[in-house]
Amino acid sequence: MLGATQPVPNPISYFMHRSPWWFHRLETLVNHFIELVVPFFLLLGRSMGILHGLLQILFQVLLITSGNLSFLNWLTMVPSIACFDDASLGFLFSTQMKKRAARLQLPKPQGQRLSLGSCVHRVLNISLGLLITYLSIPVVLNLLSSRQVMNTSFNPLRIVNTYGAFGSITRERTEIILQGTSSLDPKDPTAVWEEFEFKCKPGDLRRRPCLISPYHYRLDWLMWFAAFQTYEQNEWIIHLAGKLLAQEEETLSLLATNPFGGRDPPRWIRGEHFRYKFSQPGGKHAMDGKWWIRKRIGPYFPPVNLQSLRKFFEDRNWPYPTQH
Numbered sequence: 001m002l003g004a005t006q007p008v009p010n011p012i013s014y015f016m017h018r019s020p021w022w023f024h025r026l027e028t029l030v031n032h033f034i035e036l037v038v039p040f041f042l043l044l045g046r047s048m049g050i051l052h053g054l055l056q057i058l059f060q061v062l063l064i065t066s067g068n069l070s071f072l073n074w075l076t077m078v079p080s081i082a083c084f085d086d087a088s089l090g091f092l093f094s095t096q097m098k099k100r101a102a103r104l105q106l107p108k109p110q111g112q113r114l115s116l117g118s119c120v121h122r123v124l125n126i127s128l129g130l131l132i133t134y135l136s137i138p139v140v141l142n143l144l145s146s147r148q149v150m151n152t153s154f155n156p157l158r159i160v161n162t163y164g165a166f167g168s169i170t171r172e173r174t175e176i177i178l179q180g181t182s183s184l185d186p187k188d189p190t191a192v193w194e195e196f197e198f199k200c201k202p203g204d205l206r207r208r209p210c211l212i213s214p215y216h217y218r219l220d221w222l223m224w225f226a227a228f229q230t231y232e233q234n235e236w237i238i239h240l241a242g243k244l245l246a247q248e249e250e251t252l253s254l255l256a257t258n259p260f261g262g263r264d265p266p267r268w269i270r271g272e273h274f275r276y277k278f279s280q281p282g283g284k285h286a287m288d289g290k291w292w293i294r295k296r297i298g299p300y301f302p303p304v305n306l307q308s309l310r311k312f313f314e315d316r317n318w319p320y321p322t323q324h
Contacts, residue, residue, distance in 0.1 A: 004278045005173045007224040008068040008200050010211045014291060016066050017278050034059045046085065053083025068200065070216035135160045173276045174227040175202055176237070176300050180244065180259065180266030186303035193270070194259035196244065198223065202276050205290045219254050231271065231301040238301065239318060241269045242309045246321030265323055271300035 003009070003017030016023075034055060041052035057080050060073040090098055138154040142162055153161040183191035197203045200210040201220035219240075226234040243251035247265040252258050260266050274294045279285035285293050306323060313320045 005169055006067045007221050009209045010068050011209050012065055013067050014209060014278050018281055049083050050088055053080040056080040064213055068213045071214040074214045132160060170228050175274050175276050176223055176227050177203060177272045177274055178269060179272055180269045182264060182267055184267065186268040196255055197257040199256045202292055205292045205294060208291055238312060241304055242313065242321045245269055245306045246323045248321060268303040268305050270303040273297040273300040
């Protein structure tokens with residue numbers, strides 16, 4: 001996940017991907033230790049609980065540093081804050097606030113009965129705990145199954161579910177490059193195809209990977225998923241092509257560059273499929289200013305124009321783009 005195959009790599013991803021083999025082995029070992037062993041530190045007392053919080057936060061900081069994983073890692077750090085008690089966080093607050101907190105935590109006199117509100121609160125907590133335990137049974141069984149499913153809710157209340165940002169990570173990075181041409185005939189070998197550049201995802205080989213975390217370019221992210229599927233599984237990409245053919249301003253605002261800006265809109269748009277990999281630091285491609293090396297796989301979707309897309313849009317009840 002720290003290298004070239006994550007959704008939107010950043011500049012540090014380039015160097016971490018090209019790290020020595022032993023560094024990647026260490027990454028894997030640390031990852032398994034943090035995710036499989038460290039959580040049990042919570043059961044071993046105050047000191048180990050604080051250590052758990054520190055390790056989890058440091059692990060998320062490492063992930064934030066090594067890739068543009070949007071806000072996922074920032075949110076993952078939030079539960080770890082609960083690992084730190086008042087004493088460990090006391091240096092953040094004034095003496096007056098610490099004294100006030102100490103008074104609120106003074107034990108109640110022996111024999112004093114709990115108030116009605118406290119009893120109701122306790123009953124609700126126990127009831128909620130039992131409910132979540134019961135609803136979690138199919139979730140745990142799914143996690144132990146050899147036919148595990150992800151991103152699935154097991155009850156209509158959607159209280160518990162299995163969620164994973166990435167079901168699997170490919171060993172190679174593929175990219176969809178959208179190209180447009182003003183040529184009347186898309187099959188003309190002399191037709192000039194110009195590329196649309198997205199704000200952050202790989203495209204131009206010489207463009208340095210961007211740094212956007214915790215911000216999230218959702219379209220760039222979706223293009224990563226679509227690249228290892230087919231356009232039939234991602235019909236929205238044909239919808240995007242139609243919007244670009246019409247040069248709709250709202251859609252163009254999601255891109256970094258529009259090669260047809262200030263000119264007539266493109267007559268045709270196609271999707272080309274490429275295999276991308278990082279160049280070697282210090283190698284001939286890197287010396288030429290290229291962060292990426294790419295090789296064409298083939299067409300992702302054939303050339304389309306607005307006229308040919310009319311029925312496609314109508315069948316799906318999508319508003320037909322109006323050319324500007």
